[in-house]
Amino acid sequence: MFDIFKIAVRNLSRYRRRTILTFILIVIGMVAVLLFMSVTGSFKSMMVGQITDSVLGHLEVHRKGYVASIDNLPLNLNLKPQAMTKVESALHQIAAVQTWSPRVKFGGMYSNFVETTAIRINGVDPEREAATVPLLPSRISEGRKDGALVAKGEILIPALLARGMKSKVGDTVVLVATNRDGSVNGKTFVVRGVIESISGPGGRDGYIHIDDAREMLRMKEAEVSEIAIRLKDPAQLDRTEARLKQALEGEANNDGKPKQEGTPNKDGKPMLEVHTWADLSPFANLARMIDLMTVFIKVVLVSIVLVSVMNVMVMAVYERIREIGTIAAIGTPPGRILSLFLSEGLLLGLIGTAIGTLVSLAIIFALNIWKVHFAFGQQQDLVLAPQIGAVQVLTIALMVVGVAVIASLQPAWKASRLDPINALRHV
Amino acid sequence: MSLLTARGLTKTYRMGEVEVQAIKGADFTIDSASFVAFVGPSGSGKSTLLNMIGCLDHPTSGTITVLDTDITTLDRSAAARFRGLNIGFVFQDFNLVPVLTAYENIEYPLIMVQKWPAEKRREQVTRMLKAVGMEDQADKRPDQLSGGQKQRVAVARALVSNAKLVLADEPTANLDHDTAYRIINLMKKMRDETGTTFVFSTHDPKIMSEAEVTFTLEDGRVLPASHKKEASHV
Numbered sequence: 001m002f003d004i005f006k007i008a009v010r011n012l013s014r015y016r017r018r019t020i021l022t023f024i025l026i027v028i029g030m031v032a033v034l035l036f037m038s039v040t041g042s043f044k045s046m047m048v049g050q051i052t053d054s055v056l057g058h059l060e061v062h063r064k065g066y067v068a069s070i071d072n073l074p075l076n077l078n079l080k081p082q083a084m085t086k087v088e089s090a091l092h093q094i095a096a097v098q099t100w101s102p103r104v105k106f107g108g109m110y111s112n113f114v115e116t117t118a119i120r121i122n123g124v125d126p127e128r129e130a131a132t133v134p135l136l137p138s139r140i141s142e143g144r145k146d147g148a149l150v151a152k153g154e155i156l157i158p159a160l161l162a163r164g165m166k167s168k169v170g171d172t173v174v175l176v177a178t179n180r181d182g183s184v185n186g187k188t189f190v191v192r193g194v195i196e197s198i199s200g201p202g203g204r205d206g207y208i209h210i211d212d213a214r215e216m217l218r219m220k221e222a223e224v225s226e227i228a229i230r231l232k233d234p235a236q237l238d239r240t241e242a243r244l245k246q247a248l249e250g251e252a253n254n255d256g257k258p259k260q261e262g263t264p265n266k267d268g269k270p271m272l273e274v275h276t277w278a279d280l281s282p283f284a285n286l287a288r289m290i291d292l293m294t295v296f297i298k299v300v301l302v303s304i305v306l307v308s309v310m311n312v313m314v315m316a317v318y319e320r321i322r323e324i325g326t327i328a329a330i331g332t333p334p335g336r337i338l339s340l341f342l343s344e345g346l347l348l349g350l351i352g353t354a355i356g357t358l359v360s361l362a363i364i365f366a367l368n369i370w371k372v373h374f375a376f377g378q379q380q381d382l383v384l385a386p387q388i389g390a391v392q393v394l395t396i397a398l399m400v401v402g403v404a405v406i407a408s409l410q411p412a413w414k415a416s417r418l419d420p421i422n423a424l425r426h427v
Numbered sequence: 428m429s430l431l432t433a434r435g436l437t438k439t440y441r442m443g444e445v446e447v448q449a450i451k452g453a454d455f456t457i458d459s460a461s462f463v464a465f466v467g468p469s470g471s472g473k474s475t476l477l478n479m480i481g482c483l484d485h486p487t488s489g490t491i492t493v494l495d496t497d498i499t500t501l502d503r504s505a506a507a508r509f510r511g512l513n514i515g516f517v518f519q520d521f522n523l524v525p526v527l528t529a530y531e532n533i534e535y536p537l538i539m540v541q542k543w544p545a546e547k548r549r550e551q552v553t554r555m556l557k558a559v560g561m562e563d564q565a566d567k568r569p570d571q572l573s574g575g576q577k578q579r580v581a582v583a584r585a586l587v588s589n590a591k592l593v594l595a596d597e598p599t600a601n602l603d604h605d606t607a608y609r610i611i612n613l614m615k616k617m618r619d620e621t622g623t624t625f626v627f628s629t630h631d632p633k634i635m636s637e638a639e640v641t642f643t644l645e646d647g648r649v650l651p652a653s654h655k656k657e658a659s660h661v
Contacts, residue, residue: 003538010526326522329483330584331511331540333504340539420483424518 004336008343011316018312023352025308026400029301030356031363033396036297038364038386040290046382047283048234050198054135056277057101057228058237059244061087064271066225067280073105073120075180078223083272087227090247096236097229101125101132104213105225108177110157110206112165119161120205121175123213126150132230136195136207143169143193149207154192156207162194169193175208179217187216241276248272298399305403309348313341313411324415325423338416345408349401356400357393364388430592430624431457431480436489438475449475450486453649455642457626459591462618464638465628471644473628474596480626481514481594482506494591511540515585517595517614517627521577523569523584529576530556530565533583541588555583558620559613575606579613586617595627599634611637 012019052058062070066077079087084102091097104123109116122129126149130137137145141159150156155175157167167173169191176186189208197204214222231240278284317324324337364386372384436453439446449472457463465473478484479491482498483506491498494513501509510516523532534552537543543551556562559579569577578598585593595614599607611634614625629635636655643650 007524007527007538014526322520322522323524326516326518327524327535327539328507329481329510329516330536331507331509331514332536333507333511333540336539421478424522 004340004343005347008340008347011320011340011344012347015312015316015319018315019348022308022312022348023355025304026349026352026404027356027359029304030353030396030400031360033294033297033301034357034360034388034393035363035386037294037392037396038360038388039367039384040294041388041392042384042386044287044290046385048277048287050135051281051283052133052230052234052277054133054139054198056280057132058231058234058277059229059241060275060277060280061227061229061244061248062225062273062275064273067273067275073107073225075106075217075225078104078225079227079272081222084222084224084227087248087272090244091227091229093247094240094243096231096233096240096243098232099128099131100227100229101128102210102224103129103226103228104210104217104219104223105205106177106213106217108175108216110161110165111174111176112167112171113174115165117161117165119157119175121177121213122205122207123210124149124207125210129207129228132228134230139196139198140193141196143191145193150192150209152209152212153189154208155189156193156195157191158204158206159194159196160204161206162191167191167194175216177216179219181218183218185216185218187212237276241274245274248274298396301396302399302403305349305352305400306407309345309404309407310411312348313345313408316344317341317411317415320415321418321423321426324418325420325426328418328420329424334416338412341412341415342405342408345404345412346401348408349404352404353397353400357397360388361393428459429456430459430461430494431626432490432492433480434490434492436476436479436491437487438472438479438484439487449647450479450649451647453489455649455652457624457640459624460618460622461624462615462637462639463624463626464635464641465626465644465649466630466632466635466638466641467628467644468630472647473630473644476644476649477594477596477626477628480592481516482510511536511588513591515588515590515593515623517578517581517585517593517598519597519600521569521574521581521601523577523580525569528566528568529561529572529580532569532580533587536584536588543588551587555587558586558617559583573606574602575609578602578606578610582610582613582617586621586623589621590623592624592626595625597629598627599629599631604633607631607634608637 063077063079063083066074069077091100101124105121106123107118107120110119130149137149140156155173161167171191172188173191174186174188176184178184189212195207231237278287328337367384367386374382374384433453433455436450437448438450439448453476465476467473475484479486480493482501486499489499496509498506498509524535527535530552533555534548537548537551553562556565559582561576561579561583564572564576572580593614598614599610602610614627615637617623618625635641639655641653641655643653
């Protein structure tokens with residue numbers, strides 16, 4: 001086999017310019033795909049990281065119907081303490097869960113005594129919230145970042161609101177909210193900090209202490225709008241979601257229908273819903289679009305390799321018909337002629353892939369040294385850190401080599417089936 | 428002892444609506460270690476006959492037995508195997524592989540056809556290079572060799588895998604007269620050394636006189652063999 005490869009290398013070097021052009025095409029294709037995958041992959045993981053680690057967490061549990069009307073932040077769909085206890089008991093059973101944070105969410109009015117505007121508020125337990133969404137403190141652009149995220153009587157306000165209302169750290173402001181019974185309640189807060197906005201749901205919310213939220217809303221018991229959950233390993237998301245759904249199903253439904261998510265109520269209907277961050281964030285659609293574009297780019301790569309390698313191999317067979325006739329005449333079996341031409345295609349793929357991979361890795365390395373900054377939505381100065389895994393590189397490399405061999409099959413087959421007499425007569 | 432026997436050999440081509448009978452009922456026998464020429468003008472059927480003897484083409488009817496094998500019954504793969512083991516070819520245009528050196532061209536059948544081990548290959552190729560007087564040109568590629576040198580390499584390639592029969596279709600047609608004689612004499616010398624049967628075609632009267640057995644083709648018919656009385660081993 002080594003001898004066949006040696007001859008194949010010589011044959012490729014015979015048409016140097018054509019071979020180099022083919023290598024260049026394969027390299028360009030490889031670089032385009034690997035760079036696209038690494039850049040979009042890093043963008044995706046960075047954005048997903050931002051969304052899960054500073055707003056949503058990996059999973060959220062709500063009362064049935066809450067997410068459907070989440071824009072209104074309905075107070076009548078909060079979880080009661082019994083449901084909360086049930087959820088917490090389920091979460092304790094799942095090893096993949098790192099921590100969770102209960103939240104009370106509501107809409108209200110924010111006043112600086114001069115102007116008033118609408119605001120969405122998250123009432124949180126500062127320690128648990130910081131543990132569940134650890135990047136949240138890093139979004140505080142003004143004010144204290146040390147100590148508790150927010151203390152009783154303090155508020156973190158979103159940057160856009162702070163700019164619009166000209167609110168500063170230390171200012172006293174008033175929050176007014178309507179509770180479930182329809183009565184309007186107000187409470188003064190001191191601005192503890194300004195928090196940078198990020199894209200997606202909850203990215204422009206203010207934060208107060210959960211006890212303040214319950215007090216403002218005159219809650220008689222410790223209700224919760226949602227429970228945000230952080231996993232030890234985000235890769236366990238789907239498995240954990242499935243386990244949690246199963247755990248919250250409770251007993252079988254009364255109607256004997258297939259089990260649904262959530263604890264069944266007295267009518268046998270589930271009361272709780274489990275959602276992943278992807279269910280809640282529109283960025284998931286963007287991520288899916290990126291995945292789709294990656295597929296298209298791969299199709300383009302396959303086409304480039306297929307056409308360029310096939311072109312080279314068809315030309316090689318056409319130009320070497322007499323030579324093929326000679327080697328067939330001296331007794332070279334058709335299978336060996338086939339393997340000779342397949343080896344040439346394989347080498348084109350292998351060498352092109354090797355160079356393409358090296359160039360791609362060098363560019364990715366360079367991009368990591370010369371940091372590329374960009375803005376996305378409200379987020380400024382994001383740093384692109386493209387990375388690509390060995391499995392992804394190997395997959396693309398195998399794909400290119402495989403396509404190169406497939407592209408060589410038809411010309412190689414034709415070469416192996418040539419009639420020696422006709423081939424020897426070819427001019 | 429006979430190496431090759433042809434009986435009732437015919438070959439008919441169809442050219443459009445017309446059938447052309449290239450070989451019309453040829454019967455002949457070729458002995459082992461003989462030096463045989465098929466002679467005749469262009470279009471007399473020499474190449475067709477050599478192609479059939481070399482398992483490159485099938486006759487329309489008749490049989491050819493080479494080394495006790497009826498080669499007319501062999502399929503494509505079996506014919507390739509038979510050629511690789513028993514028959515060497517020398518072509519008018521030399522037909523060396525341009526990307527390989529003289530050494531590698533001679534070695535080629537041992538790699539691609541017979542898969543000899545490296546050490547045995549090296550010994551055999553070196554021996555053949557010496558036998559055809561090309562040991563100093565071993566590393567040159569075909570485009571660096573003269574016509575005569577290329578044909579020497581081609582002869583060595585035909586013999587390297589210990590072929591019992593070498594078929595040479597107009598081996599001297601592209602060579603000047605002196606070189607042509609040297610190649611024919613080289614082939615004779617190799618026949619003497621290895622006992623290989625050489626069958627070549629030519630329409631050059633001076634070259635054909637070097638053959639020990641001559642078959643003349645006339646309009647597709649093979650006339651009875653004429654034997655040279657005194658072999659001219661030069």
